[in-house]
Amino acid sequence: MASAARTASRFLRSTPATSSFRPAARSTRFALPTQAFRASARRGYASESGEAKSSSNAFLWSGLAAAAGAGAYFYLNGSDASVGVKGVPTQADYQKVYDEIARRLADDTDYDDGSYGPVLVRLAWHASGTYDKETGTGGSNGATMRFAPESDHGANAGLKTARDFLEPVKAKFPWISHSDLWTLAGACAIQELGGPTVPWRPGRQDKDVAACTPDGRLPDGAKGQGHVRDIFYRMGFNDQEIVALIGAHALGRAHADRSGFDGPWDFSPTVFTNEFFRLLVEEKWQQKKWNGPVQFTDKSTQTLMMLPSDIALIKDKGFKKHVDRYAKDSDVFFKEFSDVFVKLLELGVPFTSKAEDRFVFKTSE
Numbered sequence: 001m002a003s004a005a006r007t008a009s010r011f012l013r014s015t016p017a018t019s020s021f022r023p024a025a026r027s028t029r030f031a032l033p034t035q036a037f038r039a040s041a042r043r044g045y046a047s048e049s050g051e052a053k054s055s056s057n058a059f060l061w062s063g064l065a066a067a068a069g070a071g072a073y074f075y076l077n078g079s080d081a082s083v084g085v086k087g088v089p090t091q092a093d094y095q096k097v098y099d100e101i102a103r104r105l106a107d108d109t110d111y112d113d114g115s116y117g118p119v120l121v122r123l124a125w126h127a128s129g130t131y132d133k134e135t136g137t138g139g140s141n142g143a144t145m146r147f148a149p150e151s152d153h154g155a156n157a158g159l160k161t162a163r164d165f166l167e168p169v170k171a172k173f174p175w176i177s178h179s180d181l182w183t184l185a186g187a188c189a190i191q192e193l194g195g196p197t198v199p200w201r202p203g204r205q206d207k208d209v210a211a212c213t214p215d216g217r218l219p220d221g222a223k224g225q226g227h228v229r230d231i232f233y234r235m236g237f238n239d240q241e242i243v244a245l246i247g248a249h250a251l252g253r254a255h256a257d258r259s260g261f262d263g264p265w266d267f268s269p270t271v272f273t274n275e276f277f278r279l280l281v282e283e284k285w286q287q288k289k290w291n292g293p294v295q296f297t298d299k300s301t302q303t304l305m306m307l308p309s310d311i312a313l314i315k316d317k318g319f320k321k322h323v324d325r326y327a328k329d330s331d332v333f334f335k336e337f338s339d340v341f342v343k344l345l346e347l348g349v350p351f352t353s354k355a356e357d358r359f360v361f362k363t364s365e
């Protein structure tokens with residue numbers, strides 16, 4: 001998976017702009033040419049297979065996992081081997097968690113466009129993006145999306161798939177908090193899908209249902225630049241950081257039965273690239289004619305989509321200059337995305353470790 005993603009990523013990054021913008025080879029798939037992206041090529045398109053798939057085990061897993069708090073540093077995976085040094089997990093222990101997530105991503109390709117990676121990135125983002133810098137509430141410290149009402153917030157529709165995907169990992173490494181696991185999984189997915197390294201550090205502790213955040217803290221794709229700024233300024237981001245973060249829409253797709261919107265943003269939704277920005281500026285986007293919420297489609301193939309909040313990034317001068325920079329230079333985007341994604345994943349966490357002690361995980365071969 002990782003090597004296929006990296007191969008494809010290199011392919012995209014070294015191919016002249018226009019030639020990678022082409023209609024999907026198969027009508028219902030969004031894949032790169034087969035030789036460039038083996039993983040995608042063997043995948044069927046099934047938009048909603050994951051939600052129910054692992055949920056039958058979820059109760060069992062969460063029961064097993066419930067025994068583990070942030071301080072319970074023991075494996076329960078068939079042995080009682082202790083973890084880390086004096087019970088405190090080390091970087092090597094967290095690399096094992098990373099490797100397990102990467103292995104599951106590589107093994108379980110029968111979902112959506114062939115990877116659970118995009119929905120893991122969305123889980124990490126929605127767990128973190130509830131932060132409010134004024135009150136210090138929300139953020140990645142707590143994993144309160146495990147509980148209703150937060151799990152039922154409209155913005156979180158579909159994320160049970162991602163939470164369930166990670167439960168067997170939590171059961172295998174019960175010493176890790178859900179909050180650390182979800183953010184680590186976001187970093188892992190970015191790396192495994194061909195993106196930049198995302199330095200990460202542990203220290204989040206799970207909270208109970210009382211810490212659930214109110215509905216409405218996450219952005220609404222139907223809205224424009226004023227709303228986007230309100231939401232992200234509340235978290236403490238500036239315009240450049242907002243644009244970089246939304247570049248994650250190179251990954252995955254919208255699902256009509258989750259958000260109401262439908263379709264992928266580019267032709268390689270399981271590879272992290274700067275294609276979202278390139279297509280935003282190079283393609284002509286017109287309103288889609290359909291019986292659904294207002295969204296935009298590319299004039300050339302009418303198979304891709306942009307949300308009104310994505311189009312806001314080219315309507316607004318302050319945002320557009322960063323869209324242009326990232327469309328032109330993938331390396332700059334990768335660097336600035338990594339920096340701001342690290343910041344996102346750390347919102348609201350009272351770390352005792354220093355920033356320079358972050359771990360850089362080894363991506364799979």
Ligand code: HEM
Nearest residue numbers: 118119121125219220221245248252253254255258259309
């Ligand atoms: C204005 C800001 C944003 C809005 C309005 C927005 C909205 C949306 C919507 C409506 C979807 C489709 C959900 C579905 O139907 O499955 C989506 C998917 C996604 N978003 Fe965002 N988003 C925003 C920012 C971000 C950020 C900051 C990230 C990560 C850093 C991100 C990562 C993703 C990913 C990876 C998916 C694909 C998920 C999948 O394939 O299942 N988004 N977003």
